[in-house]
Amino acid sequence: MKNNKIFLTFDVEEFTFSVNNNFESKFKDTTKLPKKGCEKILNLLKEYQINSTFFFTANFADMEKRITKKVSDEGHEIACHGFLHQDLTKLNLGRIEKDLKKAKKMLENIAKTKVIGFRAPYLRINNNIFRILERLNFKYDSSLQYHFFHPYGKISPSIKEFPVSVFPFLRLPISWYWMRNLGLNWTNLATKILLKKKQNVILYFHTWEFVNISNFGKIPFYIKRKTGNCFLDQLEKFIHNFESSMFKTLRDYEKNEKYWI
Numbered sequence: 001m002k003n004n005k006i007f008l009t010f011d012v013e014e015f016t017f018s019v020n021n022n023f024e025s026k027f028k029d030t031t032k033l034p035k036k037g038c039e040k041i042l043n044l045l046k047e048y049q050i051n052s053t054f055f056f057t058a059n060f061a062d063m064e065k066r067i068t069k070k071v072s073d074e075g076h077e078i079a080c081h082g083f084l085h086q087d088l089t090k091l092n093l094g095r096i097e098k099d100l101k102k103a104k105k106m107l108e109n110i111a112k113t114k115v116i117g118f119r120a121p122y123l124r125i126n127n128n129i130f131r132i133l134e135r136l137n138f139k140y141d142s143s144l145q146y147h148f149f150h151p152y153g154k155i156s157p158s159i160k161e162f163p164v165s166v167f168p169f170l171r172l173p174i175s176w177y178w179m180r181n182l183g184l185n186w187t188n189l190a191t192k193i194l195l196k197k198k199q200n201v202i203l204y205f206h207t208w209e210f211v212n213i214s215n216f217g218k219i220p221f222y223i224k225r226k227t228g229n230c231f232l233d234q235l236e237k238f239i240h241n242f243e244s245s246m247f248k249t250l251r252d253y254e255k256n257e258k259y260w261i
């Protein structure tokens, strides 16, 4: 019997919207916001006694070892979101393999746990990258989101795919800025329909979304709207709607055939 669940996932990456051109030299500042957001999320998850999956860039984890270790120590899953937050489809394959190998190892050393999950930065992935994931012993990927604008992609047979959920039938996204801009009811309704259809629900957020960036310049309106505690409240209300036992990590999903769809 299928035993469908909800998987909250958080991408923990450098916040680079305001440093586009001078990315490398400003790393220090790029980790502050996501770190702060991460702490708020940890408190919320602890309150509801639920565990989630956190996709870290190795660079962030290396610069913020304490919070990375804390996420792991509190029972959440540490997964890989690349070495830097770069579009991998634009790099050569040798470089991608070298970076991901290094990233996986760094995350495992910092968090003292095995890393089996991967999500590509910007959710951009292709079959060559899937083959690299296979070689590096990743067990699952969560980079695909079959939304309206996205064609169904071919998936590597030996890596399990846990796609980010979209609104049933409409195939519009239900995570991060879509949830903030369209409101809680949008994501709530989609989740309820998916669960009723006996499907798993995978939502994704960035930890920086839980810090108020609405006054930042140069960032598109829809990206910065309703960030900070406003979004934290929204997430709390969402969690409140469902039993705590509904929420699992993707690592649990990978291990438990009952959750497979």
Ligand SMILES: [Zn+2]
Pocket: 011, 013, 081, 085, 120, 121, 122
């Ligand atoms: Zn990301």
